Amino acid sequence: MSQDKIEKYLAYDGRISIICANTTNLVENLRKIHNLSPVVTAALGRFVTVTTLMAAEMKNSEDVITVQLKANGPIGQMIAVANNKAQVKAYAQNVSVDIPLNEDGKLDVSGAVGIEGFINVVKDIGLKEPYVGIVPLVSGEIGDDFASYFVKSEGQQAAVALGVLVNKEGVKQAGGYIIKPMPDAKEEDIQNLEQSIFKAGAISKMLDNNLTLEEIAKKVTGDEKIKLINKETTPEYKCDCTRERFERGLISLGKEELEKLIKTEEKTETTCQFCNKKYEFTKQEMEQIIKNMKN
Numbered sequence: 001m002s003q004d005k006i007e008k009y010l011a012y013d014g015r016i017s018i019i020c021a022n023t024t025n026l027v028e029n030l031r032k033i034h035n036l037s038p039v040v041t042a043a044l045g046r047f048v049t050v051t052t053l054m055a056a057e058m059k060n061s062e063d064v065i066t067v068q069l070k071a072n073g074p075i076g077q078m079i080a081v082a083n084n085k086a087q088v089k090a091y092a093q094n095v096s097v098d099i100p101l102n103e104d105g106k107l108d109v110s111g112a113v114g115i116e117g118f119i120n121v122v123k124d125i126g127l128k129e130p131y132v133g134i135v136p137l138v139s140g141e142i143g144d145d146f147a148s149y150f151v152k153s154e155g156q157q158a159a160v161a162l163g164v165l166v167n168k169e170g171v172k173q174a175g176g177y178i179i180k181p182m183p184d185a186k187e188e189d190i191q192n193l194e195q196s197i198f199k200a201g202a203i204s205k206m207l208d209n210n211l212t213l214e215e216i217a218k219k220v221t222g223d224e225k226i227k228l229i230n231k232e233t234t235p236e237y238k239c240d241c242t243r244e245r246f247e248r249g250l251i252s253l254g255k256e257e258l259e260k261l262i263k264t265e266e267k268t269e270t271t272c273q274f275c276n277k278k279y280e281f282t283k284q285e286m287e288q289i290i291k292n293m294k295n
């Protein structure tokens, strides 16, 4: 299986930036952890890939991005959280969606995601208030939806391509790229870009043809003299849940609710939505939590 990586390049003498990722192992892990159906693997895989790319563009190691996509399709809600070290976690509300292939004979991502809905991006970059951007979906195919997010919410033109190839064994290829013109980009640059993006074809196909990220970046920009500008980054699926966090979650339910749980349950079990890890609280532990709340 190919090696996961994120690489960032400048093209056109610094007038165009491109960040690209191979997320094959990451998306395969995601599929296994949540036992995703093929179409949910494709949808959540694209969603996680774009979130990871956006996280890698943030500046500080403590920066965290949370992206929510909620629409009227059978998947329901998807959430992904990533930091700038490219550690990411995600889940989908309904993991077993099974719908017919679309008219091109491909996994019907927009059919599963839905077309009416929104993307909600929260970037916690160490300021008092996090940056929040909400935009409506345009197609439910995710790539176009995020391109529209960049224009509408961040005032930035962008081309976004995301792809996940799924076969019987699981994820065969997954990856994506985001191209953004810098402020000094020329009209001519944009036109050249549009042509080379079109000629390059689908990202999943390029990965499947064993192209490296550098080769992909050259192909989609049409520039042979691109410059690598980031350190080696490997995206990985990583959940940071702790018992303490779930204890705080229980406390937030309030005393009354906790007392009800003690009466009806021998032990209270909580499950992390991101990694399915279970945390158990016995009756005595629950009583202790309530006791501590009084003080």
Ligand SMILES: [Zn+2]
Pocket: 239, 240, 241, 272, 273, 274, 275, 276, 277
């Ligand atoms: Zn977890």
